[in-house]
Structure formats: C-alpha cells, structure tokens
C-alpha cells in the first residue's frame with residue numbers, strides 16, 4: 001500500500017494570491033493515486049510533429065507545443081508573479097560558475113582565473129572592465145550563480161503547493177516535467193538551510209516563490225520532508241528515463257551562461273562602452 005507523507009503545509013506562509021493559470025507544458029502524466037496497486041496510466045504527450053518526407057517545408061498547426069518551445073527543450077522554472085508557489089524537488093547536484101550579466105546581452109561566463117576558495121588569481125579583461133562600470137544601470141563584477149535540475153510538479157496548488165486531489169480527497173495524477181532552476185548564492189544558501197538532520201535537501205519537496213516584500217528575489221520553503229515523486233515507483237522510473245539524456249550535465253552547464261573567448265568578450269564589452277559615459281572605442285582597437 002502506498003501512502004504519502006503529509007505535506008508540512010504549516011511551513012508555508014499564506015500568501016495573498018490572485019488566481020491565475022499555471023502554464024502547463026505537460027510531459028508525461030502518471031497516476032499517483034495511493035492505495036491502488038494497479039499499474040499507473042502513462043499518457044504520452046499529445047503533440048506529434050509530422051515528419052516531413054523529403055521537402056524542407058512542412059505544414060505546422062498553430063498551437064504546436066514543440067514549435068513554441070525554443071532553445072534545447074529544457075525549460076527554466078521561474079516565477080513571474082508574487083503570491084504563487086511552484087513546487088519542485090531537486091534531481092541533480094548544482095553546477096556553479098562566476099558570470100557577468102550584461103543587460104540586453106545576456107549572461108557570460110567570467111574568464112578570470114580563481115583558486116579553490118574563489119579568490120581571483122588572474123583577473124581577466126571582463127572583470128577589469130565590467131567592474132569599472134559598477135552602478136545600477138551598468139553590469140557589475142562577476143557573480144556566482146548556481147543551476148540545478150528539478151522535478152516540477154506542474155499541477156500543484158499555486159497557493160499552498162499541495163498536490164491535486166479530487167472531491168473525495170483521492171490523489172489525482174501528477175503532471176510533471178524536468179526543468180532547471182537558476183539560483184543566486186543567497187538562494188543556494190536558503191535551500192541548503194532547508195536541510196535538517198537525516199533529511200537531505202535532495203530528498204525533500206519544496207516550494208519557490210517571489211519574496212512578497214522585496215522588489216525581486218526568490219524564497220524557498222520545505223513542503224514535504226519526503227519528495228512525493230520518489231514515493232511512486234512508476235514515476236521514479238519515468239524520471240530516471242527523462243534524466244538519462246541529461247546525465248552528462250552539458251545541457252545544464254549551458255544554462256550557466258555563454259562561454260565566450262577573451263576576444264569575443266572584448267567585442268561585447270566594446271559595444272557596451274560605446275553607449276557608456278566613458279566611451280572608449282579603443283577597446284576595439286586593443287584587439
């Protein structure tokens with residue numbers, strides 16, 4: 001018999017919410033009904049892209065989920081509105097890097113060399129230049145960021161983080177997908193602090209939300225000391241299969257930021273400098 005541990009909902013702050021739709025990019029639905037020994041129903045994704053025989057042009061219906069997905073198909077779990085909770089569990093170790101975020105351009109991996117304690121032993125051009133522009137409007141020095149793969153409970157309750165139940169209280173199928181999260185050092189610390197004696201942070205279900213009283217920034221809370229997906233054998237098998245193509249960590253590592261050569265970074269910074277007060281087009285010529 002399968003019985004989930006109760007969510008420790010008291011840990012979750014009630015947050016004022018305006019109900020809104022949760023975007024569901026459903027992957028596979030697995031029946032998560034406890035107390036049932038029947039094999040769970042697995043529903044394959046409905047969208048199928050027709051394989052075009054020969055010609056490059058193919059007919060594509062509007063609303064095709066695959067067409068709307070951009071990038072490598074690994075979506076980011078992030079919150080856009082306050083008052084909502086996203087429930088997830090960590091399913092990988094974190095990867096970390098020092099990066100520079102450059103407005104309107106993106107995130108680039110820092111090229112400075114650091115020792116194991118993160119002290120810069122050889123400062124690269126990115127840090128020399130971007131450090132100099134440090135103010136609200138301009139990119140600052142290198143920042144440590146973390147990324148990790150997560151199991152996202154797509155149909156968990158957006159107000160409380162609970163899992164879906166029918167009127168009689170029976171568990172409904174969990175809709176889920178593997179996503180990635182980006183964490184600041186502060187987020188990383190917050191999540192690590194959810195760990196307790198005998199409870200590893202990778203064993204729990206947690207919720208993520210935008211901190212109510214700050215302009216930006218995520219908060220995290222534990223919602224179940226035992227991740228529910230790990231308690232459903234069928235789901236465990238599905239998740240393992242979904243994680244297999246990600247096992248080398250490359251896709252996740254790509255989420256840290258763009259890896260560019262020193263030369264490319266100079267070019268990016270040079271175009272930035274053109275708009276800056278102390279424009280120095282010599283940056284380009286230094287190449």
Ligand SMILES: [Zn+2]
Nearest residue numbers: 110111126127
């Ligand atoms: Zn740097």
